[in-house]
Amino acid sequence: MKTANYILGEFGSMFELYLTIEFITDCLEWKEEIKQRKVLKCVLFILLFMIAQGNGRFSNSQIIVVAIDLVLFMLYAACFLKERFQYRLLICILPFLIVSAINVMIVEMLSLIQAQAVGKLIIEMNFLFMIGFFASKVLFYLALKHIKFILKNSFRYLQTSQIIVISVLIIYTVVMEFCILYIVSKEDIVGTPVVLSVVISWGIIFLSIYMIYSIFNTARQNEELIRMNILKVENQEVGRQLRELKKSEQRIRKLEHDYKNHCLNMNELLKREHYQEVEHYLEKITDYYLVSEKIYIETQNSILDAVLNVKIFQAREKQMDMVCYVVGDLSEIDGMEMGSILFNLLDNAIEATRQNKKVEKKIICNINKEEGATEIFIKNSIDQSVLWKNSDLRTSKANKALHGIGQQIVRSLVEKMEGMIDFYEEDKMFCVHIYLPE
Numbered sequence: 001m002k003t004a005n006y007i008l009g010e011f012g013s014m015f016e017l018y019l020t021i022e023f024i025t026d027c028l029e030w031k032e033e034i035k036q037r038k039v040l041k042c043v044l045f046i047l048l049f050m051i052a053q054g055n056g057r058f059s060n061s062q063i064i065v066v067a068i069d070l071v072l073f074m075l076y077a078a079c080f081l082k083e084r085f086q087y088r089l090l091i092c093i094l095p096f097l098i099v100s101a102i103n104v105m106i107v108e109m110l111s112l113i114q115a116q117a118v119g120k121l122i123i124e125m126n127f128l129f130m131i132g133f134f135a136s137k138v139l140f141y142l143a144l145k146h147i148k149f150i151l152k153n154s155f156r157y158l159q160t161s162q163i164i165v166i167s168v169l170i171i172y173t174v175v176m177e178f179c180i181l182y183i184v185s186k187e188d189i190v191g192t193p194v195v196l197s198v199v200i201s202w203g204i205i206f207l208s209i210y211m212i213y214s215i216f217n218t219a220r221q222n223e224e225l226i227r228m229n230i231l232k233v234e235n236q237e238v239g240r241q242l243r244e245l246k247k248s249e250q251r252i253r254k255l256e257h258d259y260k261n262h263c264l265n266m267n268e269l270l271k272r273e274h275y276q277e278v279e280h281y282l283e284k285i286t287d288y289y290l291v292s293e294k295i296y297i298e299t300q301n302s303i304l305d306a307v308l309n310v311k312i313f314q315a316r317e318k319q320m321d322m323v324c325y326v327v328g329d330l331s332e333i334d335g336m337e338m339g340s341i342l343f344n345l346l347d348n349a350i351e352a353t354r355q356n357k358k359v360e361k362k363i364i365c366n367i368n369k370e371e372g373a374t375e376i377f378i379k380n381s382i383d384q385s386v387l388w389k390n391s392d393l394r395t396s397k398a399n400k401a402l403h404g405i406g407q408q409i410v411r412s413l414v415e416k417m418e419g420m421i422d423f424y425e426e427d428k429m430f431c432v433h434i435y436l437p438e
Contacts, residue, residue, distance in 0.1 A: 008130060008133075008134075009133065012133055012134060012137050013049070013052055014045075014049060015137055016099065016137060016140060017045055017048050017049060017052070018045065019095075019140060019141055019144055020073075020095040020144075021041055021044060021045060021048075023091075023094075023095060023144045023147075023148060024073060024076070024077060024081070024091055024092060024095070025041065025081065026148060027091045027148055027151055028077055028081035028082055028083050028087070028088060028091055029081060029082050029083075030080060030081060030082070031080060031081065031082055034080050037080075040076075040080055044072065044076050047072060048069055048072060051065055051068050051069065051072075052065060052069075062178075063178070066096060069096075070092060070093065070096065073092040074088065074089065074092050077091070077092060084160070084415070084416075084418055086160050086163040086164055086167065087163055089163075089167050090163050090166055090167045090170070091151075093167060093170050093171060093174070094147065094170060095140075095144065096174050097170045097173055097174050097177075097208075098140060098143045098144065098147070099136075099140060100173075100174050100177040100178060100181075101173070101177055101201075101205050102136045102139050102140055102143070103136055103181070104177045104180060104181045104201050105198070105201060105202065105205075106132045106133075106135060106136050106139075107132070107181065108197055108198045108201065109132075109198065110128060110129060110132050112195065112198065113128070114128065150216075160412060160415045160416070161412070162215050162218075162219055165215060166212050166215060169208055169211060169212065170208070170212075172208075173204055173205065173208045176204050177201060177204070177205075180197050180200060180201050183197065222409075229340075229343065262281075265281065266278055266281060266282075269281065297309055297312065297324050297326060299326050299330040299331075299367070300329055300330055300331035301330045301331055301333060301335050301338075302335065303335030303336060303338075303339040304330055304333070304335055304338060304339055304342065306339075307339045307342050307343050307346070308324055308326075308342065308346075308365070311342075311343075311346040311347075311350065312324060314350060315350055315353075315363055318350065318354055318361075319361065320350065320353050320354070320361040320362070320363060321360065321361065321362045321363070322350075322362075322363040322364075322365070323363075323364055323365070324364075324365040324366075324367075325364075325365070325366050325367070326367045326369075327366075327367070327368045327369065327370075328367075328368060328369025328370060328374075329369060330367070330369055330374075333369070333374065337413055337416075337417065338374075338436075340409060340410075340413060341376070341409075341410050341413050341414070341434065342365075342376070342378075344407070344409055344410050345376075345378050345410060345432055345434075346363070346365065346378065348407070349363050349378055349379075349380040349430075350363065350380075352380050352382065352386070352430065353380045353381060355383075356381055356382065356383050357383060358383045359381045359382070359383055359428055360381055361381060362380070362381045362429075363378070363379070363380045363381075364377070364378070364379040364380075364429075365377070365378050365379075366378075372437065372438055373435060373436060373437050373438060374435075374436045374438075375433070375434065375435055375436070376432070376433070376434040376436075377431065377432070377433055378431070378432045379429040379430065379431045379432075380429065380430050381428060381429055381430075382425070382428060382429065382430045385425060386425065386430050387423065387424070387425055387430075410434075414434055414436070417436050417437075418437060419434060419435050419436035419437060420434070420435045421433070421434050421435075422434075
């Protein structure tokens with residue numbers, strides 16, 4: 001019986017390792033340059049299985065084995081898989097939370113059913129215990145499958161700080177579950193203490209799940225708010241372009257109507273040899289009939305066109321000199337993320353420039369798309385140093401919770417895209433430099 005239980009236990013452990021490796025690989029995805037993918041997964045599986053053989057053979061072996069497993073998973077993810085460090089850490093520790101939570105709950109429930117101490121139940125490994133063991137593997141498979149679906153649809157909403165909070169919460173929950181299991185594993189603990197441990201264990205798990213869900217939900221709502229603002233700007237730009245096209249059409253019709261009169265006037269000036277007056281006359285006609293507020297910037301990206309043109313229009317309405325230079329093809333760039341960055345930075349630049357009283361109100365936006373990276377430079381004129389008085393760039397507006405979110409959104413998006421952001425000042429200009437790798 002013991003031999004059969006041992007063999008079944010080894011198969012269960014191998015199944016658990018296989019599920020964990022597949023979960024981490026599917027969630028993070030391979031780097032493009034990695035070719036021997038099946039070989040790497042097999043090598044990791046063999047290493048983890050060999051390390052698992054030390055479980056229960058020495059003092060605190062379970063904790064040490066878990067720690068080594070986590071290190072190996074992190075190295076595997078860092079060397080061969082994508083995504084940033086915080087997300088890799090979250091994905092690698094999630095299976096440990098699920099395993100510990102399921103195992104603790106099942107062992108405690110079996111202890112209550114059999115009215116037997118948890119420690120004795122684990123040592124004896126009877127038939128009911130083996131049923132619970134395999135039930136835990138099925139639950140583990142279902143949990144990983146469901147969580148993988150949630151992460152693939154919700155991860156893009158998360159900021160770095162939110163990923164860190166979730167990771168810390170998971171680590172805390174895993175530690176607490178191990179502590180509870182350690183306490184109830186004593187041979188003489190049965191009955192009421194086990195019931196209390198079940199209540200506490202389930203309470204910690206459900207509280208953690210609720211907090212993680214709340215973080216995901218808040219992040220999703222923030223992302224949807226940003227998306228709505230960008231779409232609103234895009235619609236405003238389409239409407240403005242239609243109005244300008246209508247104005248241009250009206251100017252052309254008026255030119256056609258007045259064409260004969262203008263020709264007669266210029267002919268009379270030419271007869272009198274007033275050539276300079278003819279030149280001025282033509283300039284006035286051109287300015288009146290043909291010059292219009294048309295589309296300023298074309299980037300091959302409709303969302304970026306909308307954001308840049310609306311901000312240029314807003315700046316000029318407030319008597320600001322704003323210029324924008326775009327180098328490279330931006331058609332393949334994620335318009336929502338880049339648009340959100342430009343929207344918030346240009347909003348801040350327009351607001352800061354509006355307050356200038358001593359210097360020219362000027363804004364410069366440069367976007368350079370080269371092979372492997374995109375760089376954004378946004379500069380606005382300032383009366384006095386901003387960083388000297390406010391190095392953390394905290395908002396000075398009354399509603400700090402509302403108006404401070406723009407900088408947070410920019411920083412979180414840059415971090416999410418694994419880029420860098422730098423603030424500096426030169427030649428009485430406040431400057432923002434953003435570097436975004438592909």
